[in-house]
Amino acid sequence: GAVVSQHPSRVICKSGTSVKIECRSLDFQATTMFWYRQFPKQSLMLMATSNEGSKATYEQGVEKDKFLINHASLTLSTLTVTSAHPEDSSFYICSAARGYTGELFFGEGSRLTVL
Amino acid sequence: GENVEQHPSTLSVQEGDSAVIKCTYSDSASNYFPWYKQELGKRPQLIIDIRSNVGEKKDQRIAVTLNKTAKHFSLHITETQPEDSAVYFCAASIAGNQFYFGTGTSLTVIP
Numbered sequence: 001g002a003v004v005s006q007h008p009s010r011v012i013c014k015s016g017t018s019v020k021i022e023c024r025s026l027d028f029q030a031t032t033m034f035w036y037r038q039f040p041k042q043s044l045m046l047m048a049t050s051n052e053g054s055k056a057t058y059e060q061g062v063e064k065d066k067f068l069i070n071h072a073s074l075t076l077s078t079l080t081v082t083s084a085h086p087e088d089s090s091f092y093i094c095s096a097a098r099g100y101t102g103e104l105f106f107g108e109g110s111r112l113t114v115l
Numbered sequence: 116g117e118n119v120e121q122h123p124s125t126l127s128v129q130e131g132d133s134a135v136i137k138c139t140y141s142d143s144a145s146n147y148f149p150w151y152k153q154e155l156g157k158r159p160q161l162i163i164d165i166r167s168n169v170g171e172k173k174d175q176r177i178a179v180t181l182n183k184t185a186k187h188f189s190l191h192i193t194e195t196q197p198e199d200s201a202v203y204f205c206a207a208s209i210a211g212n213q214f215y216f217g218t219g220t221s222l223t224v225i226p
Contacts, residue, residue, distance in 0.1 A: 034214060043121075043204060044159070044216045059116070093158065097211045104149060104206075104214055106158040 002028050004096050006107025013084055014115055021079045021110045023094030029074035030096035034104070035067075038091045050077045084114040117142040119207050121217025128195050129225050136220045138205035139187040145207040148181060148188045149214075153202045162203075163190070195224045 003026040013019050023033055031052050036044040048069050049057045056069035066088075068080040077096075081088055093109040118141040128134050140148075146167035151159035165172045165179045165188065172179050176195075181188040192199055205217040 032212065036216075041202075041219075041221075043218045046213065046215060049213055095214070097214075103161060103164070104208075104211070105161075106151075108158050 002026075002096075002098055002103075002105045004030075004094065004105045004107045006094050006110055008110055009108055010111045010113075012113045012115065015085055016083055018080055018082045019084055019112060021081075021092055021094070021112075023077045023079070023096070023107050025075045025096040025105070028096075028098050030077075030098070031074060032097045033071060033077040034095045034097070035069060035077075035079050036093045036095065038093060038109070040091075044093065047079075081112065084112070086114045088112065089114045116213070117145055117207050117209070117215040119205060119215050119217045121205050121220060123220060124218060125221045125223075127223045127225060130195060130197060132195055134190075134192045134195050134199070134222055134224075136190045136203055136205070136222075137187060138189070138207075138217045139185075140207040140215075141186065142207070142209065143183075143186065144209050147208040147211060148179070149206050149208070150177075150179060150190050151204045151206065151216075153204065153219075155201075159204060192222075195222075197224050197226050200224045 005024045033050040035047045047062045050069045050071040052071045071077040094107040121138045149164035152162045153159040176193045178191040203220045206214045208214045
């Protein structure tokens, strides 16, 4: 199947710093990528839809200025958590839709811990 | 946006028995319904999907049914095995533009 790579898998940072998470589709071009947040034993909460070359579409309740999303190429989308606080600690997962099928493929996820 | 509900939240079955997980969705424009299996600490993996022009799809021990009129779809796992134990998520999508997930079902298969 298609491969989506996410990096870093784990990151620990101090409160107030910014953290960037990368999501790459390795063997297909992804015009659309999605970012999810997952709390322990809970579902995947869609944060935003990232479209190549345009601004991301954020879900209601997700702060655009805190969670900056950039989709500069057909194979790379980044999520930057700005001025991170302990409540931002979570598991963040990206996914990419393969255009001709609409199938969704997930990255490995990034566990963010803000001290 | 789309609202996807999933039941039950937890499910325990004896090995060899069947397991059924049900989801409902709200947006009649949704036309793609994948199911994902997520093992602890790992990424969700697609196990089966169905599109709105099909009522049922089967892949070995796994099957999915879709009722567009009632806006619900179900995952059926037959002859369950311990390795089927995981969290299962349903999702609904409009042409792959956005994906909304159900709340997940933690399945435990008891040997």
